């Protein structure tokens with residue numbers, strides 16, 4: 240007899256790529272990614288059904304958003320095609336195609352298929368899955384259900400939610416995959432606390448996120464969702480190319496071999512990045528938008544056509560990024576009583592920004608556009624601010640600052656940003672309000688959670 244299935248909850252952190260944007264798409268370079276203390280949680284539990292009625296249905300809800308409910312049927316496919324998941328219609332409020340959530344559907348397909356390969360003769364029981372996200376992922380102001388509730392009602396549909404760029408889909412796919420595997424599999428087959436369990440979770444989440452996203456990212460966001468802050472070298476993109484599409488013959492077996500096999504060449508160095516005591520990150524949301532995929536395409540096309548110049552910038556920036564990681568780590572271990580300053584950090588950040596601007600100007604992509612240069616220069620003159628950069632792909636929508644970890648520094652930064660007015664520029668976008676997002680760095684990645692966290696969010700089943 241197998242153990243009865245019990246309610247399981249897992250969370251994963253948000254991310255910020257502090258250094259290595261664009262470079263990290265190529266295995267020859269690394270990205271310095273910090274996890275952030277905003278998390279997406281997934282809770283899985285048995286689906287309550289009328290006594291004697293046995294159905295095969297998985298109901299997923301994201302109850303902080305209007306109409307965010309997805310019901311799936313699932314069945315095994317001929318020819319080792321794994322488990323196919325089909326969205327069922329819920330009432331007649333909206334068409335299925337309008338309500339599709341490709342990240343959830345793909346994560347479910349990949350996770351159930353992997354489970355099926357491990358327990359081919361065991362029926363996959365119905366379950367109910369809830370997703371709960373911290374406020375910082377969205378700039379829509381949430382409302383509280385109780386004075387102490389951690390999760391808020393966002394009072395909009397997911398389609399109308401305004402994301403702050405903290406990697407919601409990666410934290411979602413990873414916590415969803417971890418919770419589903421932990422729910423269905425005994426510890427002997429999947430143990431989230433073990434290195435092997437985390438490697439399997441990483442590989443499976445990379446495969447499904449990449450499939451849902453259309454294979455565009457380096458995967459640094461999934462790596463930090465699993466392992467927390469780290470220096471990240473991506474996997475070879477070719478690894479995923481050989482996988483047949485879900486449901487097609489051989490998908491299940493090849494997915495399992497890929498996930499458990501040793502072909503993965505991702506390199507995660509957790510010890511190579513630390514936050515010195517007395518410093519912290521501050522994320523700022525800039526009221527303006529950028530389009531990451533088209534920026535990536537343009538930068539990569541420029542690099543392809545200007546190999547020599549690109550190689551010079553990429554290599555210099557890689558050295559600068561390594562210097563940044565090394566100095567943060569060195570300061571984290573240094574004797575604070577020696578009164579060491581942060582001048583070296585300041586200089587490294589300034590130099591790296593110069594190279595990022597070169598990369599942007601040469602490729603014609605606004606990675607650190609003049610409006611952000613102005614904002615970052617302004618922030619760098621404020622008390623307690625060491626420096627700042629445009630995170631990830633850059634653009635107009637965010638900056639990340641390295642500051643002294645003191646309440647008075649944050650309070651005065653908040654005040655300065657509230658009154659910050661960008662100088663009028665002749666051309667391009669004008670940045671609007673700059674706000675501080677309520678997050679800071681976090682070293683821990685995936686984590687099992689206590690069920691009491693979700694008491695105001697009853698299951699719909």
Ligand SMILES: Nc1ncnc2c1ncn2[C@@H]1O[C@H](COP(=O)(O)OP(=O)(O)OP(=O)(O)O)[C@@H](O)[C@H]1O
Nearest residue numbers: 301340341342370372402404405406407408409411
């Ligand atoms: N709380 C949630 N519940 C259900 N699905 C969600 C939730 N948050 C995000 N998603 C899914 O993730 C998608 C957003 O992913 P996308 O990659 O565009 O954003 P992101 O990961 O936050 O962005 P970035 O990589 O710029 O940080 C949504 O369209 C939705 O499908």
Ligand SMILES: C[C@@](O)(CCOP(=O)(O)O)CC(=O)O
Nearest residue numbers: 260261263456457458631632
């Ligand atoms: C440009 C890139 O290197 C970073 C994008 O980061 P973000 O989504 O802007 O946080 C792409 C990637 O690594 O997936």
